[in-house]
Amino acid sequence: MASKLSGNGIYEGSRIILPEHREAYLNEMNVQERRGKPILDDQEVQLIEELIMESYKECRSVTLTVFNPFDDEEIRGVVASIDRPNRRIKLVRGEEDYSWIKIEEIAEASL
Incomplete structure (x- = not known):
């Protein structure tokens, strides 16, 4: 039991991504890729x-x-x-x- 708790072992075996979390992550990545509007003289x-x-x-x-x-x-x-x-x-x-x-x-x- 001690080996699971050391070195982030408890979280390594339980990696699950919910569809809602994946969608929120992808939306956040899209927001970060936005460009600003160019300023024209x-x-x-x-x-x-x-x-x-x-x-x-x-x-x-x-x-x-x-x-x-x-x-x-x-x-x-x-x-x-x-x-x-x-x-x-x-x-x-x-x-x-x-x-x-x-x-x-x-x-x-x-x-």
Whole structure:
């Protein structure tokens, strides 16, 4: 009996991970992998807004890199409308495929 109690022996033989504990551990690891939102200077913000306006006026396709805490997403489409009070744009990617994107969430834009 003394050998089980010495050198962490009592815990070595009883390693059990409950599904709830495993899920909580994995969720905590995901939270720790999050990235912070990049801070854009005024020139970059102005360039992004100019490309959005150019896409809107000329119906040209634009590629936007949208910030995500885990992995940035590149979306290509044409700006169909601009919602100035809410600072978001409607980006149309196909016939009926569109998404509303907040301007603050755009990290990069290119034509």
